[in-house]
Amino acid sequence: MDMAWQMMQLLLLALVTAAGSAQPRNARARTDLLNVCMNAKHHKAQPSPEDELYGQCSPWKKNACCTANTSQELHKDISRLYNFNWDHCGKMQPACKRHFIQDACLYECSPNLGPWIWQVNQSWRKERILNVPLCKEDCEHWWEDCRTSYTCKSNWHKGWNWTSGINECPAGALCRTFESYFPTPATLCEGLWSHSFKVSNYSGGSGRCIQMWFDSAQGNANEEVAKFYAATMNAGAPSHGIIGS
Numbered sequence: 001m002d003m004a005w006q007m008m009q010l011l012l013l014a015l016v017t018a019a020g021s022a023q024p025r026n027a028r029a030r031t032d033l034l035n036v037c038m039n040a041k042h043h044k045a046q047p048s049p050e051d052e053l054y055g056q057c058s059p060w061k062k063n064a065c066c067t068a069n070t071s072q073e074l075h076k077d078i079s080r081l082y083n084f085n086w087d088h089c090g091k092m093q094p095a096c097k098r099h100f101i102q103d104a105c106l107y108e109c110s111p112n113l114g115p116w117i118w119q120v121n122q123s124w125r126k127e128r129i130l131n132v133p134l135c136k137e138d139c140e141h142w143w144e145d146c147r148t149s150y151t152c153k154s155n156w157h158k159g160w161n162w163t164s165g166i167n168e169c170p171a172g173a174l175c176r177t178f179e180s181y182f183p184t185p186a187t188l189c190e191g192l193w194s195h196s197f198k199v200s201n202y203s204g205g206s207g208r209c210i211q212m213w214f215d216s217a218q219g220n221a222n223e224e225v226a227k228f229y230a231a232t233m234n235a236g237a238p239s240h241g242i243i244g245s
Contacts, residue, residue: 033114037065040125047111089150089175096146
């Protein structure tokens with residue numbers, strides 16, 4: 001009887017120890033939400049200054065997850081980064097294209113997206129962003145400037161024909177105006193990249209939404225936003241597990 005009791009105690013001790021040391025294998029640690037880079041195809045392991053960031057990516061030069069070479073490639077119509085062609089339905093209007101470049105700069109360069117980073121099972125990246133609260137006017141201006149450009153898909157994250165090495169419209173997909181595929185600003189900003197963004201009710205400067213556009217001379221406004229949402233998550237929201245796409 002004593003031996004059985006001792007064995008039970010040892011078993012309980014082992015279970016408690018194992019439970020205490022176990023970590024959610026697929027979750028980004030809650031303490032690792034600020035000043036971080038995604039584990040993705042072209043991101044640096046850690047953010048650091050990049051004095052030579054190019055063009056629209058320059059606001060992040062004081063602290064960036066992208067390199068100068070990456071920032072230059074993001075401004076090309078077909079960059080070597082992903083072989084993605086913005087002009088898959090004819091020439092995209094410059095006023096529209098600048099929003100896509102800015103979106104790409106935010107994705108590749110920002111160290112302030114940690115609260116929305118999730119792990120994924122994808123060959124080309126191990127993490128992605130999901131439901132980043134994009135400031136409402138950034139989304140509205142993006143949609144207004146792109147509504148008369150042309151595309152053939154409402155989700156650019158998947159479903160392309162890659163047989164030529166660059167993205168082409170899949171069979172049967174018709175080139176129509178952005179407004180035909182994205183009837184509202186939210187359908188563009190939320191649907192385009194499989195819900196990487198969630199359109200916020202807040203405006204830039206509120207400290208509650210991520211700005212694609214900001215004046216670096218005034219500092220990076222997204223630092224305050226990331227701190228707010230990281231604190232909210234640390235207060236009890238569930239940690240980020242793994243998702244399929």
